[in-house]
Amino acid sequence: MENAVRKLFERYESFFKHSLEGNSDMDEVASLYASDFIAASPAGVMTGKNDEQLKQVMAQGYAHYRAIGTKGMRISHIRLSPIDEHHCVAHVSWSATYARTDQNDTIIDFDVHYLVQKLDGDAKVFGWVSGDEQALLKQHGII
Incomplete structure (x- = not known):
């Protein structure tokens, strides 16, 4: 399960990077x-x-991130909390970089807690719990 979840989030991080570059494949x-x-x-x-x-x-979300100056979004740490043989919570620590003029x-x-299910070898996100992104962006003067 752990390898499948880590591969899932490697892909997630990579797709986020491409989307910030304007090269997203939805x-x-x-x-x-x-x-x-x-x-x-x-x-x-x-x-x-x-x-x-x-x-x-x-x-639209990726376009918004680009519009507010998001340069990068990388995973700094992943911790898994297993639930059973097919499910876990992936506690993902992200580090976002915003360009400022x-x-x-x-x-x-910031952290996001993802509910992950692994069936037939593939891990997929079926839910997430996050903090107040808008308040965090305002606190740092991004928006």
Whole structure:
């Protein structure tokens, strides 16, 4: 399970990098997710399907990240909490770099907790829990 999850997040990080460069393949990004998912943050809880709407929302999200000056998004650490032989929580520590015109680049570290399922050899994200991204960006003067 651990190797499959680490490979999943290596792909995730790579797709994020390509998307920040404007070279995103939304089919590849969608391949990281299960057919259905749940997301929770201080803004609430939502559910969704891995469909064309997800791809559209993801493309808009990457465009927003580029617009606010996101230069890089890299994983600094992954810790797994196994649930059973097919499921775990992947606690992923990210480090985001934002370009600033009026000062040095800003680096923000944050964690996201992903619910991961491994079936037939493939690990996929079926949910995540995150903090208040907008408040964190405001606190650091990004938005």
